Amino acid sequence: MSQIEFGVWAPVHGPRAAAHDPQEPYDASWEHNRATVLEAEALGYDSVLVAQHTANPHAPNHDQLEAWTASAGLAALTRRIEIIAAIKPALYHPVVLAKMALQIEEISRGRFALNLINAWNRAEFDRAGILFLDHDLRYAYGREWLSIVKRLLRGETVTHRGEHFAIDGYVLAPAGKFRERPRIYLGGESEPARELAAEHSDVWFINGQPPDAVEGLIADLEARPRGGKPLRFGLAAFVIARETEAEAQAEHRRLATLAERDKADRAIQKANTDPKVVMFQTIAKNPSVGTNGGTAAGLVGSYDQVAERIAAFHDAGVEVFMLQFQPFRAEMRRFAEEIFPRLGRSPATVAPSLRDAL
Template sequence: MTHPLRIGIWALVHGNRAALNDPEEPYDASWPRNQALVQEAESLGYDCVLVAQHTANPHKESLDQLEAWTAAAAMAATTSRIEIIAAIKPMLYHPVVLAKMALQIEHISQGRFAINLVNAWNQREIVNAGIHFLEHDARYAYGAEWLECVTCLMQGERLSHHGAHFQIEDYMLRPAGTFRPRPRIYVGGESEPARALSAAQADVWFINGQPLPDVQALIADVARRPRPGEPLRYGLSAFVIARETEAEAQAAYERLLALAAQDTDIKAYVKANTDPAVVMRQTMAKSIRVGTNGGTAAGLVGSYDQVAQRIAAFHAAGIETLLLQFQPFEAEMRRFARHVRPRIAG
């Protein structure tokens, strides 16, 4: 069964999503901007916001960086309807502490909070903090045990756990279950361990932007795996450039592509700090694109009608949550809400 389509946005935790130096979008990763952005997104009818987690800016360490979990708590207190999804890298937080934080934000938001588990691609962020950076598959084994503990605690269950990474004795958290059994769980990543973890423990598997046939193949692979409970649901990241005509959209795309080409120092910095085993890096290398996490590789560049039709095709393939990026963000977010969203059925 395909659920109704939900459309969300990425918070601007590290500023611009496509190109750093854009005269139409001066760099700004501040809390005031993100607060206003999320409040406006809610008023425009967007369903959710993803707050990515980085402690230092992953593109350039001299740039500002919004902290995900304190910001998510503040967003919870200053909105009323939108779902707030905070990303989390398990190596940075003990499961007991993180579960308590999640339950607090769930309580503040009155049942609108979710976590997005990502197993860390930025080696510098971990290693320079004095934390051992596990190899790729070991990070997922760690994340699976971590998430098992967090899930139990978020559900208000009493936990005694003795595993490879965590020793937890007779722990229970309150308040829990006030609004629903627990916050929703998203998992990101497309490697084999990420797929296995998503099938076993996630509510929603978050896929990086890529062409429809590739997304269909990914969904088919994970959907056939054994799974406890309700069927897994699917989300997709995408960068949108929509205009009245396809030619206008292509011109806007070429503008951003040219601006992004100037960010050679950023690209070199990111590459130097990225674990080469991360599948996202391999996927992104397949196409010329703008935006993060796949960006325009999902093909949402075109006329209003074309973009709406392509979104409908993703929805028919099983994507139920779209997390969108734009640049300049606020203006294009408004354009999408006005011209594309009404063209999408469901």
């Protein structure tokens, strides 16, 4: 198995655990995201996931970073870190999206990736007059969409006649300057999502949940027919690591208490959420701090405990850990300084003056 990769979630809609934290005021600005990603790269993190929302999914009046324009900016500013932009297929025609992806691939010199997700926020579509298909139909749409995008990313001339798209001799250039095509991540744990991941993705993202559940999901995907390279696995997780387990649990309680103040925002999110989305069914079974399963992955504890749990997940097949923190930059730094060495990685040193400048 390859070396563990550590990524971070860009703070595209502010803090991940609680919106009313005095240690991390709400900030979804370009400046904050830019600084966070540049510091993550300087510290040695491998990737950043830029989630896609047109309007803030928690509170309509809150700021929301736009994923694809921000990813292009990050591509120009960074030198090593992989930039993963999430995409909801119904928002972009596959030809347009493939061209955007190839442009960011060129800007980044081969460091760009797509994270295809099945949209859950109905309001984002309904209020714009965009058709919000039923859950399984969204995946059928996404399958046709992705089959076109993958061919365009490889520089193929595409002629396609399908249920949703009719394309005649389309080819995009430049393509293949740095590798065959950008990497494709896929999120979602429903049966249609698993089928699509096994058939078309390079990395399957699993939402934060206990180790036994993660092992079962990996076993299920590994048993499915697949052509080409083996499927790789990623895990979303919110980390709270301290010198002692007691200190980590105390911080967990602090964030959980603060999150209670976000009940009104969570009610808005719940009202707008497609109840068929498996992610939210899983989260309901494993209450947590953070998004996408957050602390349900169990990365709350002493430095040694967190490192041991990550190693156990890695042994089970997880290669990519997409991490959340709060306050984000301070805890991201702590993780690099304390957990990286325990897993055989050397954190890069970021001078205090540079941190202030980022």
